[in-house]
Amino acid sequence: MLDDDLIRRTLATALRTGGDFAEVFVEDKRSSSARLDDGKVEELSSGRDRGAGIRVVVGDTTGFAHTADLSESGLTAAAGAAAAAARGASEGTVVVDLDRSTAPRPNEVRIQPADIAKSAKVALLTRADEAARSTSGAIKQVSARVADSRRRILVANSEGLLTEDDQVRTLLSVMAVAMGDAGMQTGYETVGYTIGWELFDRVDVEEHARTVAQRALTKLAARPAPSGTMPVVIGPGGGGVLFHEACGHGLEADLVGKGASVFAGKVGQLVANPKITLVDDGTMGEEWGCFAVDDEGTPAQRNVLIQDGVLTDFMYDTLRARKEGHRKSGNGRRQSYQHLPMVRMTNTVLLAGDDDPAAILAGTERGVYVANLGGGQVNTATGDFVFGMTEAYLIENGELTEPLREGNLIGNGPKVLESIDAVGTDFAMGHPGMCGKDGQGVPVGDGVPTLRVKELTVGGTAS
């Protein structure tokens, strides 16, 4: 993407004021999306973002600047601005020779979405719309979106690293609105992978749309969710965000380092039921949070965070790893070249356990079964988290009875980890997600088997 000599000169400029580490991150991203709403293909949209972010580190201070101008003068100006923001006392480091490296790709991309005719993208949306509406006359509105992106990055730094990655993502999302006697209800589902248009060789668009429509229809009969503390069974796949919020963010080393995590100082301790083994894995084939290298050029890795209930490690980016003398874990990510990297999750998964999923449900007298969770949020310092239930059912005498309307679940991370008393054998990945932290969004994945939390607070309106 850039000439090696130009990169080297840019790094040298960045280190002119005495920096002890400099990095050039170049990104060229093309994206396209098509949207259908209200029965019409509203528009096709295409976008291009290209530029470089340059950072200089001196001790604990980072200077950063970015530019959309990838000419020598543009890069020199950005390197100079980053250098001016982080001045060192000494002469600074010398850039060592760049050593081009290639990390193994987590998966292959067979069909570049850019090679697909726009008319074919639009046709998918129309099929989704027709399939959802044909499910029932009660489906009053459908919106659908198909989106793809190709993000090529280059990372080079003063330690001699020079590497590239080529990340392709394709997704389809459908939302349906059903109208009943008691008002409107919605159904929603997204499917997406770090692959190309071959996604649609395996996704049946009509079936996807009918599933969404059925979800909205089911909710028409839903009653208000109960309120209070009760057992909650989380279904396979749909509940991965539980761990993302309940402990994932608290295991990010930058938050831990500032004392803003309830898990600080607990490595080696039992923090969860021994049935729990939690892994953050950037190498999981085609999953949404995968890449060959992270946005600091570190190859994706599989990191065991909790093993049999014992906290084994945190996730790291380059700065935190340098500061603590820890190995980099491949968790340094950023939204774009306009952002500094920080510690982020990739695909966060709870490994399968030994319990029979059917027995978990049958053994639950009264509670809530959550088939799908929506977005969530956590305060890592207190461990208190919250997330929305988008598809849930009442459990009575060990069986699913009535569908429930939307509500939030809340809990405290460390308490919930201890309170999980069953982990099923039926692991499944969840939906493609977007994780927000400190104003930056990055794509992440998650997955869980069926599991039961003995006590969680369900925030409904029924008494």
Next chain:
Amino acid sequence: MSSPSLVELAEQVCSWAGDDEQVEVYVGRGRETQIRVYEGAVEKLATADSAGVGIRVVRDHRQGFAYAGTLDEAILAETLADARDNAAFGDPDEALGLAIPDGVAVPPLDLFRPGLADFATEAKVDLALELERAVRGADARIVGLEACDYEDGSTETAVVTTTGIRVESAETYCYLSADALATVGDETQTGFWFSLGRQPDELDAAACAAEVAVRATRMLGATKPASARTTVVLDPFVTAQFLGLFGFALSGEQVLKGRSFLADRMGETVGAPVLTLVEDPTNALAMSATGTDGEGLATRRVPLLDAGVLAGFVHDSYTARRLGSASTGSAVRGFSSTPSVGTRALALTPGDRSPEQLLDDVGDGVLIASVAGLHSGVNPVSGDFSTGAEGIRIVGGALTEPLREFTIASTLQRMLADVQAVGNDIAWLPMGAAGVSLVVADVSLSGR
């Protein structure tokens, strides 16, 4: 910032339009500084210029869009070509089309402070360091800060269309914010607050620090309450978040597409008589104020609720045409997306009771100090909501013990009807609605 001006650049692209097409060019350019300090030193300092263009083409009643994160001339031409090509694939819709000048004058808002450029980076760093010191010094229980930030920016935008729109605007902003950790024993609580302005000398680090300290320490010792139905007093910051959700149901786009529970209620009573709500981006006190909208029309004051009666929706040109109304100047966007309909500066008409008087009136209830997960726990289509919350119990009109790890739930419809009083403490926050204390009866509180 340098020449050519954004308007000239946008006019140039418009001049490339063919006879059979409408072209809209939205260009933006900005410069920003972000500073985070930690334990008396700069942790990160970022400065950057950025720019971009979004081009919409409407031809044969079909719309296409493309954007690029640069104003490079070769890429401008390529972006127009992409947008034009994309327009061939949309479905035709008679109502599609760009905004047409409607004669409403752009309000003269003073949102740009040339003085921002004169503040040295060192002075900005000092402000952040001063805030960090003040927060640490405010209370012995504050043991650290998770984040202590100074940020500013200046942005310029221009919209030019082949239908006669030609507007430009500029604004500056800056803020200080801190997220502090307070600890007693092995319990930690956090508190976040900010100070806003359009140039650094409008910021108040001392007041910000005092508020951060109060928010971080007042939750220490919090317990989980028993489930109950209760009256709540929403903190102004919480009210503003709820108003933002309500704004979704007032969007002409959601009404048009059958996704608003208010769609058929125009002229009917939908809320308590104490509720009078306007959308007013022409109020320069709002940080989100702007004189022109995303399609280049003048913004204006839009009455939405009049003493509880639904009085209006917000529209852009498209939803107005579809619904036989006029645009209210409510198109919102950045350069990387097409306009959509949204609210920017919602404000309730304040009442005459102070927050203390409201507590007195309520007697027993819960002050909701903050909410978490409102975005995930609300369905703006059905109106159902449920959100994680923290707060302080109100007993006999006085604030007593702190409470955490509970939810509050209701429906937006019922909540509108259950509002009992609006406070007199209107506050302009960094969001699309003004904050004010709000008393809401009969909310489900879910805890133990």
